[in-house]
Amino acid sequence: MVFRAVIDADVLKNSIEAISTLVDEATFKLSPGGISLKAVDPANVAMVSFELTSDAFDSYESTEGEIGLDLLKLVDVLGMADRSDNVGLELNETTHKLTITMRGLSYTLSLLDPSSIRKEPKVPSLDLPARVTLNGNELRRAVKAAEKVSDHMALGVDGDVFFMEAKGDTDQVRLELAKDELIHLEASGPARSLFSLDYLSDMSKALGKVNEITVCLGKDYPIKIDFMMADGKGKVGYLLAPRIESE
Amino acid sequence: MTKVNLLMAYVPMMIEWTEKYRPRTLSDIVGNGKAVAELKKWAEDWGVDKKATILYGPPGIGKTSAAYALANDMGWEVIELNASDQRTAAIIQKIAGSAAQTGTFEGVSGRRLIILDEADNIYGNADRGGVNAIVDVIKKTNQPIVLIANEYYDMSKTLRSLCKPIQFRSIQSRSIIPLLRRICRDEGVDYDIEALEVIVTKASDLRSAINDLQAIAQGRKKLSAEDVVIGIRDTKGSIFKVMTEIFKGSDPREALYASYTLDENPEDFIHWIDENMPREYKGEDLANGFESLSRADVFLGRVRRRQNYGLWKHAGEMMTCGVQAARSQEPHGYTPYQPPSLWKKLGQAKSVRAVRDSIATKIGKHCHVSQRYARAELIPFFKMLFKKKECAIGISATLDLSQNEIAFLLDTKDSGAQKIYDSAQKRIMLAEEHAIETFGGF
Numbered sequence: 001m002v003f004r005a006v007i008d009a010d011v012l013k014n015s016i017e018a019i020s021t022l023v024d025e026a027t028f029k030l031s032p033g034g035i036s037l038k039a040v041d042p043a044n045v046a047m048v049s050f051e052l053t054s055d056a057f058d059s060y061e062s063t064e065g066e067i068g069l070d071l072l073k074l075v076d077v078l079g080m081a082d083r084s085d086n087v088g089l090e091l092n093e094t095t096h097k098l099t100i101t102m103r104g105l106s107y108t109l110s111l112l113d114p115s116s117i118r119k120e121p122k123v124p125s126l127d128l129p130a131r132v133t134l135n136g137n138e139l140r141r142a143v144k145a146a147e148k149v150s151d152h153m154a155l156g157v158d159g160d161v162f163f164m165e166a167k168g169d170t171d172q173v174r175l176e177l178a179k180d181e182l183i184h185l186e187a188s189g190p191a192r193s194l195f196s197l198d199y200l201s202d203m204s205k206a207l208g209k210v211n212e213i214t215v216c217l218g219k220d221y222p223i224k225i226d227f228m229m230a231d232g233k234g235k236v237g238y239l240l241a242p243r244i245e246s247e
Numbered sequence: 248m249t250k251v252n253l254l255m256a257y258v259p260m261m262i263e264w265t266e267k268y269r270p271r272t273l274s275d276i277v278g279n280g281k282a283v284a285e286l287k288k289w290a291e292d293w294g295v296d297k298k299a300t301i302l303y304g305p306p307g308i309g310k311t312s313a314a315y316a317l318a319n320d321m322g323w324e325v326i327e328l329n330a331s332d333q334r335t336a337a338i339i340q341k342i343a344g345s346a347a348q349t350g351t352f353e354g355v356s357g358r359r360l361i362i363l364d365e366a367d368n369i370y371g372n373a374d375r376g377g378v379n380a381i382v383d384v385i386k387k388t389n390q391p392i393v394l395i396a397n398e399y400y401d402m403s404k405t406l407r408s409l410c411k412p413i414q415f416r417s418i419q420s421r422s423i424i425p426l427l428r429r430i431c432r433d434e435g436v437d438y439d440i441e442a443l444e445v446i447v448t449k450a451s452d453l454r455s456a457i458n459d460l461q462a463i464a465q466g467r468k469k470l471s472a473e474d475v476v477i478g479i480r481d482t483k484g485s486i487f488k489v490m491t492e493i494f495k496g497s498d499p500r501e502a503l504y505a506s507y508t509l510d511e512n513p514e515d516f517i518h519w520i521d522e523n524m525p526r527e528y529k530g531e532d533l534a535n536g537f538e539s540l541s542r543a544d545v546f547l548g549r550v551r552r553r554q555n556y557g558l559w560k561h562a563g564e565m566m567t568c569g570v571q572a573a574r575s576q577e578p579h580g581y582t583p584y585q586p587p588s589l590w591k592k593l594g595q596a597k598s599v600r601a602v603r604d605s606i607a608t609k610i611g612k613h614c615h616v617s618q619r620y621a622r623a624e625l626i627p628f629f630k631m632l633f634k635k636k637e638c639a640i641g642i643s644a645t646l647d648l649s650q651n652e653i654a655f656l657l658d659t660k661d662s663g664a665q666k667i668y669d670s671a672q673k674r675i676m677l678a679e680e681h682a683i684e685t686f687g688g689f
Contacts, residue, residue, distance in 0.1 A: 044326050122352075123352055221355075246389065
């Protein structure tokens with residue numbers, strides 16, 4: 001198995017952080033066309049999928065294979081890189097380690113055994129009736145507001161309005177965005193589902209940096225949030241299971 | 248009770264038959280028909296109320312398997328929190344709490360079974376908040392939860408009151424044989440039925456029977472009763488034999504293999520070697536022996552930190568072969584091996600703490616202060632007061648201290664405590680008699 005690549009530190013950091021917000025360790029699939037991953041959080045509640053094509057890298061060479069990585073360590077290591085740095089990645093298959101180089105620094109990171117990492121989740125095909133495209137920062141703002149009153153929030157589409165609401169024991173918050181305030185909205189029916197803010201808040205860390213995110217919703221169905229990164233050469237998708245409303 | 252036993256830790260690359268032949272559906276579960284039916288009914292009724300269930304019973308008889316098989320039968324997703332995860336309050340709240348409140352990727356109607364293995368062993372692994380966190384998760388859950396435990400009454404009363412108990416019992420040996428036959432057939436191993444009978448009678452439960460079968464039969468084409476005799480799982484008593492093998496034997500392979508047959512995990516086993524090496528080795532040998540043992544301990548530490556049980560293998564090699572290789576002098580005579588004194592010391596420290604705490608409670612009640620304050624600030628004064636016998640008797644009578652408590656405050660184990668206790672009790676009796684005389688007429 002060969003894997004040797006050079007990439008812009010900022011792109012790599014954003015990519016890994018978008019994943020590590022949900023999972024601590026994950027198995028990356030390597031192929032000549034790029035790297036990809038699907039991982040589920042320990043509670044089986046949230047999933048992240050990720051793709052980065054080979055042209056997002058300054059140089060890229062890889063055969064088919066997979067490597068397990070401790071993402072928290074990786075994020076930590078990448079913290080040493082400046083935004084403009086280039087980061088070199090090289091797999092040593094015999095020692096089972098990944099060497100990360102940046103401006104003279106060289107880290108050797110032990111790989112994890114992929115069989116010790118949670119298996120890739122089964123994803124049902126979902127037909128979600130509502131689809132909204134908006135600035136990631138709007139969603140982040142809604143999540144922040146909701147956190148002030150509750151630990152869960154509802155997201156939905158009612159006619160031409162995308163709404164988010166949270167009810168606490170005493171207080172409540174509602175945010176509405178009409179079609180003309182959004183980049184795009186289409187819905188074949190009403191949608192409303194409840195979600196845990198713990199997870200939305202983790203996801204919105206990455207979402208807040210993105211100009212355009214696509215949110216798909218249904219009635220008591222999971223939420224799907226997709227966005228592009230690295231000038232369209234990278235793709236991140238989140239899937240979050242809905243919270244069950246207590247009677 | 249850990250589920251990764253020593254035997255399997257040494258052979259990480261092969262598939263465990265216990266895993267390979269784990270029942271996929273409830274109807275494949277061997278034995279425990281009543282419990283399985285109860286479990287099934289619990290699952291079918293689940294939703295009317297959202298009560299959790301506790302499956303309890305001895306290890307290795309299919310409790311965890313039943314939970315997984317149930318989930319499979321019901322089409323439920325599964326998440327498991329077992330003892331090798333860190334089960335602190337925060338992690339339980341985060342993982343089990345989220346899982347219990349949330350639907351699946353199929354929507355809110357999707358069911359997820361939450362399995363909390365070794366639920367009677369939560370104190371040992373995490374802070375005390377762990378149990379409260381579980382209670383909280385169970386109270387609020389919107390998803391089915393199964394707790395698994397060996398000892399029902401080792402769990403707190405609160406926890407028990409929230410769950411429907413289902414008892415699993417040991418499986419009779421003759422119900423295990425058909426399963427072993429099936430495994431042999433599937434693995435292409437010819438067998439004498441006597442061989443299986445021996446395995447079943449020697450093994451303590453279903454899991455160890457399958458493990459033993461695998462250890463003996465793997466790599467063989469034919470299994471006869473003679474093969475079983477050499478490979479059989481030794482029982483607790485024979486840890487002494489293994490030690491003889493290590494300390495007095497000359498073949499490292501024999502020592503290593505002998506340790507495979509033990510049903511003792513390396514974390515405990517290392518204490519046995521640690522305790523007994525000084526009885527056996529002297530001088531240079533002793534130093535070299537401990538050098539090996541300390542390396543084994545380094546591996547155990549890595550296992551704990553990285554949760555990579557494959558490393559147990561190296562710990563095992565260092566503590567058997569390594570320790571054996573350290574010996575340069577001829578072994579001599581009989582050595583009386585002892586169980587690790589560390590365990591005894593830990594046990595004693597625990598009972599001393601219990602005595603101290605009960606004194607603190609009594610003092611606290613009398614002086615209107617907290618137990619903690621009494622323990623930290625007042626007990627030293629009481630120890631001073633107890634130096635005077637008259638004073639000691641008076642206090643003992645007032646607080647109604649037990650003999651152990653008096654001995655603790657006196658810092659002795661001799662009969663002094665007994666005398667003070669007797670005098671104090673006499674004084675209590677007199678006081679009562681006096682009270683009866685005085686107030687008896689009313």
